[in-house]
Amino acid sequence: xxxxxxxxxxxxxxxxVEVREQxxxxxxxxHSLRNLLSVPSIEEGVILSTCNRVEVxxxxxxxxxxxxxxxxxxxxxEQLPRRQLVEHLSxxxxxxxxxxxxxxxxxxxxxxxxxxxxxxxLKDSYQAATSVGTAGTILHRCFHKSFSVAKRIRTETAVAGxxxxxxxxxxxxxxxIFDRLExxxxxxxxxxxxxxxxxxxxxxxxxxSILVTNRTFDRAVELARDLGGTPVxxxxxxxxxxxxxxxxxxxxAEEYIITSxxxxxxxxxxxxxxxxxxxxxxxxxxxxxxxxxxNVYLYDVDDLGGVAEDNRSERSREAEKAESIIEEExxxxxxxxxNLEAVPTIVxxxxxxxxxxxxxxxxxxxxxxxxxxxxxxxxxAMTAAIANKILHSPITHLKHHDRQEAAFYAAAARKLFDIxxxxxx
Amino acid sequence: MLxxxxxxxxxATSTLVSxxxxxxxxxxxxxxxxLSAAFLIHGLHLGERALTLGYDxxxxxxxxxxxxxxxxxxxxxxxxxxGNLTVVGGLVTPLAFLFTLSSYVFAVGPPELxxxxxxxxxxxxxxPAFLGYAVFAVAFCMSLIYLLQENQLKAxxxxxxxxxxxxxxxxxxxxxxxxTWGFALFTIGIISGALLALKIWGALWSWEPVEVLSxxxxxxxxxxxxxxxxxxxxxxxATLTILGFVAVILSFLGVNLVFPGKHGGTFx
Numbered sequence: 151x152x153x154x155x156x157x158x159x160x161x162x163x164x165x166x167v168e169v170r171e172q173x174x175x176x177x178x179x180x181h182s183l184r185n186l187l188s189v190p191s192i193e194e195g196v197i198l199s200t201c202n203r204v205e206v207x208x209x210x211x212x213x214x215x216x217x218x219x220x221x222x223x224x225x226x227x228e229q230l231p232r233r234q235l236v237e238h239l240s241x242x243x244x245x246x247x248x249x250x251x252x253x254x255x256x257x258x259x260x261x262x263x264x265x266x267x268x269x270x271x272l273k274d275s276y277q278a279a280t281s282v283g284t285a286g287t288i289l290h291r292c293f294h295k296s297f298s299v300a301k302r303i304r305t306e307t308a309v310a311g312x313x314x315x316x317x318x319x320x321x322x323x324x325x326x327i328f329d330r331l332e333x334x335x336x337x338x339x340x341x342x343x344x345x346x347x348x349x350x351x352x353x354x355x356x357x358x359s360i361l362v363t364n365r366t367f368d369r370a371v372e373l374a375r376d377l378g379g380t381p382v383x384x385x386x387x388x389x390x391x392x393x394x395x396x397x398x399x400x401x402x403a404e405e406y407i408i409t410s411x412x413x414x415x416x417x418x419x420x421x422x423x424x425x426x427x428x429x430x431x432x433x434x435x436x437x438x439x440x441x442x443x444x445n446v447y448l449y450d451v452d453d454l455g456g457v458a459e460d461n462r463s464e465r466s467r468e469a470e471k472a473e474s475i476i477e478e479e480x481x482x483x484x485x486x487x488x489n490l491e492a493v494p495t496i497v498x499x500x501x502x503x504x505x506x507x508x509x510x511x512x513x514x515x516x517x518x519x520x521x522x523x524x525x526x527x528x529x530x531a532m533t534a535a536i537a538n539k540i541l542h543s544p545i546t547h548l549k550h551h552d553r554q555e556a557a558f559y560a561a562a563a564r565k566l567f568d569i570x571x572x573x574x575x
Numbered sequence: 576m577l578x579x580x581x582x583x584x585x586x587a588t589s590t591l592v593s594x595x596x597x598x599x600x601x602x603x604x605x606x607x608x609x610l611s612a613a614f615l616i617h618g619l620h621l622g623e624r625a626l627t628l629g630y631d632x633x634x635x636x637x638x639x640x641x642x643x644x645x646x647x648x649x650x651x652x653x654x655x656x657x658g659n660l661t662v663v664g665g666l667v668t669p670l671a672f673l674f675t676l677s678s679y680v681f682a683v684g685p686p687e688l689x690x691x692x693x694x695x696x697x698x699x700x701x702x703p704a705f706l707g708y709a710v711f712a713v714a715f716c717m718s719l720i721y722l723l724q725e726n727q728l729k730a731x732x733x734x735x736x737x738x739x740x741x742x743x744x745x746x747x748x749x750x751x752x753x754x755t756w757g758f759a760l761f762t763i764g765i766i767s768g769a770l771l772a773l774k775i776w777g778a779l780w781s782w783e784p785v786e787v788l789s790x791x792x793x794x795x796x797x798x799x800x801x802x803x804x805x806x807x808x809x810x811x812x813a814t815l816t817i818l819g820f821v822a823v824i825l826s827f828l829g830v831n832l833v834f835p836g837k838h839g840g841t842f843x
Binding site: 305306308311312323325326327328329417418421422423424441444445447449453456457460 | 598599600724728729731733737738740742743744745748806807808809810811
């Protein structure tokens with residue numbers, strides 16, 4: 151039996167950040183990868199180290215030993231006592247490990263399900279291992295497969311769809327109202343933290359320009375410079391409001407800063423071009439009645455939170471679809487792996503039988519000198535058919551889906567047919 | 576041949592709907608391929624009829640429906656590259672299927688067109704009118720989607736279709752463009768129709784039911800376009816577009832089924 155796949159490490163599900171940060175590979179990854187190969191019984195290895203997980207994916211000759219020695223490897227050089235590490239350690243072996251890798255790649259195991267960064271991090275880790283040369287046949291195949299599984303899940307399910315934070319939900323909604331943001335103007339009323347975050351999202355999505363106003367003008371100037379926008383004196387808010395397609399209200403004021411009647415007037419000046427109001431302040435700064443006006447949409451923090459929540463539950467619904475894709479792909483991979491292991495034995499078995507058949511056939515044909523070519527052909531065909539029929543059932547067993555079983559049958563076949571142990575490839 | 580086109584329309588409708596439900600991109604591509612095939616076959620069918628029947632090919636109500644369905648699909652396909660309008664296609668395609676189906680079911684033999692009508696004035700009247708109707712039909716579909724999207728945004732409830740819906744601005748801009756073009760074509764259709772009437776009946780206007788209903792429809796769309804200049808955009812514009820198309824349908828059915836007059840059958 152070839153090496154066993156295992157993944158061992160700490161992740162955000164089982165280990166608190168205090169543990170994860172102590173295990174994290176901070177130094178040169180190349181160096182750590184070389185060290186990894188010197189761990190007893192490890193044949194191939196990839197190290198994945200992000201802020202949410204530190205995991206070693208390895209192929210080990212002896213799984214049980216490897217779990218032990220890899221635990222030491224993870225604890226190595228750190229102040230973390232081994233006992234404490236073991237408490238938070240996650241170990242996946244065999245099929246479980248393949249499933250785990252696929253789930254990580256598809257961002258199903260992420261803190262925020264569907265977040266896109268993990269796939270890139272996984273690719274980087276694999277790249278590093280490839281350049282150092284610590285990834286072999288099995289890990290190459292396993293990682294490539296995990297990338298394609300991730301892609302498949304991304305296109306076939308909406309597991310990464312929909313904004314899941316308040317400010318990204320605001321941008322998502324803006325894109326449902328406006329065709330494109332490049333030719334739109336935004337206005338940020340209040341230079342607090344929440345407003346700034348939402349404004350940054352809009353700027354990142356390419357909003358055409360942004361006006362910043364604040365009761366303390368200096369702060370508006372400062373933030374405007376930061377965002378690449380234009381500061382506007384707070385007293386002039388009404389005058390500039392008509393330029394804004396997106397208005398973010400985020401002041402600490404106790405009363406409505408923009409009332410419905412002001413918006414009504416503004417709309418007339420704007421020839422009723424649509425406006426999107428985002429109220430991020432508590433208590434609210436924007437009159438809720440604004441939402442009743444035509445061509446105007448007002449969302450407050452709760453509304454946006456609701457949208458984000460809807461998206462989160464949609465993602466988890468989609469995650470179920472994704473899990474069944476994972477199962478399917480793990481199956482395919484596992485069949486490949488078992489086949490890969492069975493192939494040397496099967497080839498040796500076929501060779502052996504074929505040699506016997508050829509030898510006996512020759513002897514028989516030599517003694518049947520008078521036989522017509524048709525008879526010879528018939529005998530030849532018959533021997534081939536007998537050999538194939540006899541081999542059919544053993545080969546099926548050798549391809550058994552359970553690796554343990556398959557390994558057992560392989561050993562038995564070698565013994566029964568007196569086949570030599572295949573060279574380690 | 577028309578049956579084959581009908582089959583493709585039906586398949587395109589179901590794949591498009593399944594794309595809208597599952598967001599599977601392969602489905603979208605299959606649907607658009609099917610729809611393009613249907614469009615081509617339908618076009619061949621219409622072309623063949625025009626060659627064999629001449630002016631008679633566009634004289635009856637079913638012919639009109641068939642032509643309008645064909646143009647609607649062409650209009651949608653010309654927009655489909657934008658990618659986010661599949662929901663509009665999800666309305667246009669079944670509507671085109673229904674129109675084509677009824678044109679097939681209610682097909683009548685070619686009418687004995689009065690020789691006086693056998694002139695280039697007939698297509699000159701009919702072509703812009705058909706085009707205008709088809710453009711109005713697509714604008715109607717867009718307006719329905721607009722209202723759906725607008726309702727969800729106002730109510731702050733995301734329906735199941737939310738992710739597939741194009742932005743309000745996209746829909747409103749397209750609606751404006753379509754209604755403008757539809758109105759221009761419709762106007763040309765009315766003017767050339769009046770000239771045709773002058774030629775064969777000796778009067779520009781003879782209070783035919785279709786003339787009256789068309790005038791009402793024309794005024795509705797004119798009102799809509801005017802209202803836009805004073806800021807009636809968005810929901811109001813969408814509602815008016817829908818009303819306008821209801822008027823189109825009423826005049827259609829009214830003329831052809833309820834009080835046929837000269838347009839509906841004999842054109843005597």
